[in-house]
Amino acid sequence: MSTFQYLTEEWRAEAERRLKAELTPDRMNRITSSMSNVYLDCPGGGSKYLLFRFADGALAELALGAGEPPDAEFHITGAYDVFARISRAELGAQKALMTGQLKLKGNMIKALKLAAIADRLNKVLAGIPAAY
Amino acid sequence: MKTLDPASPYFIDFPRRVRELQAEMARAGVDVYLGSRLRTLSWLLDVFCPWRSFVVVPAEGPPAAFTFVIDAARVADETWLPEDRVFGFAPMGGQDQIELIAEFIKDLLKGRKGRVGIESGMSNYLPEGNLTHYEYERFRDALAPSELLNAHDLVDRLSLVKDAGTIARFREASRIVDVGHAAVFDALRNGGWKGLTETEIAGLAALAMRRAGSEWEWSFTGGNEIASGYRTGLTGGACTPASRRELRAGEPLMVDIHAMFMLGLGDHSHNYLIAPATDRQLWHARNFTDIVALTLETYRAGISPSELAERMIGFAEGRGFADYMVPGFEHGIGLMGDEWRIGLNDGPFPYWTDPDHRYRESEVLICAMQYACPEENIGFRYENPIVIRKDGCEHLSKFPLGVDVVS
Numbered sequence: 001m002s003t004f005q006y007l008t009e010e011w012r013a014e015a016e017r018r019l020k021a022e023l024t025p026d027r028m029n030r031i032t033s034s035m036s037n038v039y040l041d042c043p044g045g046g047s048k049y050l051l052f053r054f055a056d057g058a059l060a061e062l063a064l065g066a067g068e069p070p071d072a073e074f075h076i077t078g079a080y081d082v083f084a085r086i087s088r089a090e091l092g093a094q095k096a097l098m099t100g101q102l103k104l105k106g107n108m109i110k111a112l113k114l115a116a117i118a119d120r121l122n123k124v125l126a127g128i129p130a131a132y
Numbered sequence: 133m134k135t136l137d138p139a140s141p142y143f144i145d146f147p148r149r150v151r152e153l154q155a156e157m158a159r160a161g162v163d164v165y166l167g168s169r170l171r172t173l174s175w176l177l178d179v180f181c182p183w184r185s186f187v188v189v190p191a192e193g194p195p196a197a198f199t200f201v202i203d204a205a206r207v208a209d210e211t212w213l214p215e216d217r218v219f220g221f222a223p224m225g226g227q228d229q230i231e232l233i234a235e236f237i238k239d240l241l242k243g244r245k246g247r248v249g250i251e252s253g254m255s256n257y258l259p260e261g262n263l264t265h266y267e268y269e270r271f272r273d274a275l276a277p278s279e280l281l282n283a284h285d286l287v288d289r290l291s292l293v294k295d296a297g298t299i300a301r302f303r304e305a306s307r308i309v310d311v312g313h314a315a316v317f318d319a320l321r322n323g324g325w326k327g328l329t330e331t332e333i334a335g336l337a338a339l340a341m342r343r344a345g346s347e348w349e350w351s352f353t354g355g356n357e358i359a360s361g362y363r364t365g366l367t368g369g370a371c372t373p374a375s376r377r378e379l380r381a382g383e384p385l386m387v388d389i390h391a392m393f394m395l396g397l398g399d400h401s402h403n404y405l406i407a408p409a410t411d412r413q414l415w416h417a418r419n420f421t422d423i424v425a426l427t428l429e430t431y432r433a434g435i436s437p438s439e440l441a442e443r444m445i446g447f448a449e450g451r452g453f454a455d456y457m458v459p460g461f462e463h464g465i466g467l468m469g470d471e472w473r474i475g476l477n478d479g480p481f482p483y484w485t486d487p488d489h490r491y492r493e494s495e496v497l498i499c500a501m502q503y504a505c506p507e508e509n510i511g512f513r514y515e516n517p518i519v520i521r522k523d524g525c526e527h528l529s530k531f532p533l534g535v536d537v538v539s
Contacts, residue, residue, distance in 0.1 A: 077226070096225075103226030105235070107219055109204045 006084060006130045007039065007048055012064040014128050022124050025057025028117055032056055033110075034072040035118075039080045048080075052121070074106035074114075084132045086122060093122055134178075136212050142304070142394050144297040146178055146212050149290070153189055156286040163246035164237050165189040165283060166271070169261040170469025172251060172287050173197075174395045179211040180347075180468055184261075186233055190240045198233055230267070234274035241278065248275055249283025254483045257472040259352055288476050291466055294496045294519070298467065301396025302496055302517050306528035308344045308391040309398035312356075313531045315340030316387050316402075320538045325385075325406055330358035330374040337389045341398075346391035350468060351399070357388040364403075365511035368458050370502045381406050384413070384510050384535075395467040399498055400529035401513040407539035413510060417535035419453040420503045420512040424533055427461055427499060431491070431518060431525035437462060437474055438487035456511075458502040460485075465498045465517060495520045499527065 004011040034053045042048050049069035053061035069075065082101045085091040094115070096102040104111060137143055153176075157165055167173065167187040174180065176187050176195055183200035185207070190196075196217045199207050204220030211218060219236070221229040238244040250271070253262050262284075263271070272280050294302075316337050319328065334356035338349050349355035354373025361383040363372055372386065379385060383406050391398035403420070405413055427444055441459055448454040464474045464485070473479075474497060479486030491497075499518045504511035512535060518525040 097227075098224055100225040103231075104224055105226050107216065108201050108222055108224075108227055109208060109215070109218065109220050112201065112205075112220070 003129045003131050006087065006132045007042070007050070007064065007080075009064065011128065011130060012050070012062060015125055016059065016062045018124050018128065019059050019062065019121070023059070023120060027120060028054060028057035030057035031114065031117060033074070033114065034061075035074040035076065035106075036069040036072040037083060038069050038075055038077040039083055040077065042080045074104065074111060076102055076104055078102040087126050087128075087130060088132070089126050093118065133208065133214055134210060134212055140297075141300045142297050142396075144178065144295060146176065147194075150176065150189065150195055152290055153286060154192060156290065157189070157191065157249065157283075160249070160283060160286060161247055162249035162281070162283050162286070163191055163242075164240050165249040165286065166233070166237065166263075167251055167287065168263050168267070169251045169284065169287075170259050171261075171291070171466055172284075172469075173261070174467040174469050175287065175291050177207070177211045177213065178395065179207050180392075180395060181207060184229070186229065188233060188236055188240070196236060198229060198236075201227075230270040230274050234271060237275060237278075245275075245278045247279045247281060249286065250280050251284040251287075252282045253284060253477065255472050257352070259469065260472070261469065285477060291470065292476065293492055293494045294466070295494075298396065299494070299496065299519055301394045301467075302398070302465075302519075303396075303528050305346070305391045305393040305396045305398030306400065306517055306530070307398075308341050308346045308393060309389055309400045309529055310531045311344040312337040312341040312346075312389045312391065313387065313400065313402050313529075316389075317536065317538075320385075320404065320406075323539070325379045325538060327378065329376050329378050330360055330363075331376055333358045333379075333385075333387060334374040334389075337387065341389065341391040344391075345393060346398070347394075348392055349390045350392040350397055351390040351471075356390060357386075357401075359386040359388075359511075359513075360384070360406075362506070362509040364513075365504045365506045365509050367504060367506050368502070369504060369511065370458065370500065370513065379406055382408055382410075384512065386511065386513050388513055388515060392468060397465060397468065397471070397517065398529065399465070399515050399517060400531060401515040402531055403512040403514075403535045405535060405537045407537050409537045412508070414537075416453070416456070416503070416505060416508070416510050417512070419448070419451060419456070420501075420514070421533055421535060422451070423448055423453075423457070423503075424499075424501060424514045427501060428516075428518070428525065428527055431499065431520060433491055433493045433520050433522050436488050436490055437485055441487075453503075456503050456505045458504065461499065461501055462497045463500050465496055491520045493520055493522055499525075 201220030208218035359372035475489030
């Protein structure tokens with residue numbers, strides 16, 4: 001099985017393929033929403049973002065970029081290393097939020113409704129064999 | 133969110149209220165108002181916020197509400213604000229109340245800095261909700277270099293005189309309280325009082341009032357206050373959470389019950405003597421009912437608390453019972469959370485009633501009188517929300533004034 005370098009275009013393409021294959025609109029509760037993960041202190045310096053956009057439960061966009069993230073309903077910001085630990089299943093996303101290692105910007109009332117969906121999404125990403 | 137219905141008798145024009153506050157903010161040079169007092173939350177959001185909550189009022193546009201995340205969806209469901217203006221805070225990165233609110237405020241300020249009005253002060257009312265010292269320091273640091281200034285007087289001025297919808301809510305809450313009193317009276321008479329405890333009376337009044345539409349027995353003094361025997365006559369005592377004390381023949385009973393209707397508050401006390409009543413007890417009872425009747429006749433626009441107190445104490449002196457009167461005849465009231473001083477914060481003692489406050493038409497207050505004779509183990513309490521009118525007052529609870537002897 002191939003190993004993908006975390007947060008590269010190859011990794012993004014594999015993530016998109018798996019998300020579309022494994023998360024049906026029904027599994028995603030037919031949500032319409034968007035979320036940007038903002039990775040600080042990336043290897044080599046600077047920050048990156050990974051933007052998820054869902055329309056009626058279907059992944060409409062998965063964009064990887066550097067610098068300022070585009071507008072999204074939710075922004076989750078944290079160090080690259082924290083996201084990497086979450087992807088390696090060494091750290092739970094909820095725990096990372098509750099210990100302040102990740103910061104969420106967006107309406108908590110809606111975020112609570114999406115928490116289980118975010119977990120499903122993270123589980124798919126964690127399944128990608130990756131090098132960090 | 134709920135829809136505001138201008139045709140409802142209980143309609144309050146909250147968007148207009150917000151615009152009036154924003155006009156006051158502009159005059160005072162306040163760019164954003166951060167409200168934390170329970171009275172401010174009720175007055176702006178039209179929803180009961182039992183957990184620590186905040187309201188952020190921008191220079192223009194709708195306010196935003198912030199509350200503990202476990203209650204945020206309910207607040208969003210019940211307030212008139214759209215769902216996207218209600219936020220829950222939680223112990224999560226970026227979502228704790230200080231960072232969440234400070235970031236929200238900074239986004240409202242030009243250049244992310246300005247003058248932020250806060251609510252600070254003191255109160256005898258425990259759930260007042262002024263910013264704590266810790267909250268103040270955290271907000272000050274998080275909002276730096278913005279200036280934080282105490283601005284509660286903006287809300288206090290605007291909320292002093294009540295609109296028709298607010299008064300209608302108080303009137304309905306008082307009607308409900310009267311239902312509670314009728315239920316208590318029914319339970320006490322014909323020997324029904326035997327074996328009853330103060331807590332049971334509090335409970336049966338609560339059940340009757342809830343059946344009649346009350347949301348809860350809102351008072352922080354333990355809900356419905358019931359006192360029997362010596363407890364009615366505690367010196368200066370105007371706070372009697374119900375105890376497990378059983379009613380006894382020959383003793384007084386004070387029933388002070390509370391209902392809430394759409395954040396409007398009912399608060400009325402009625403008094404009894406459990407038979408047999410002595411002549412001396414009946415003398416005390418006449419003193420009490422006479423001074424209550426005179427007080428209700430005296431309230432009107434233009435009078436002040438000190439003038440009214442002087443007249444009433446003079447009356448009591450002439451009748452020989454001044455020693456038993458607590459020399460205060462009212463307390464402030466507004467939508468849930470507003471239960472303390474009279475007037476604005478400009479009296480001789482900060483954050484206490486201004487004795488020289490001149491009542492204006494459509495102010496609402498609780499006519500509150502306490503008669504206490506501890507050496508004879510007897511006392512009575514009167515409370516009733518009243519609306520100040522040009523030539524008098526409207527007392528909202530209609531339960532007949534009297535001290536009923538029940539056997």
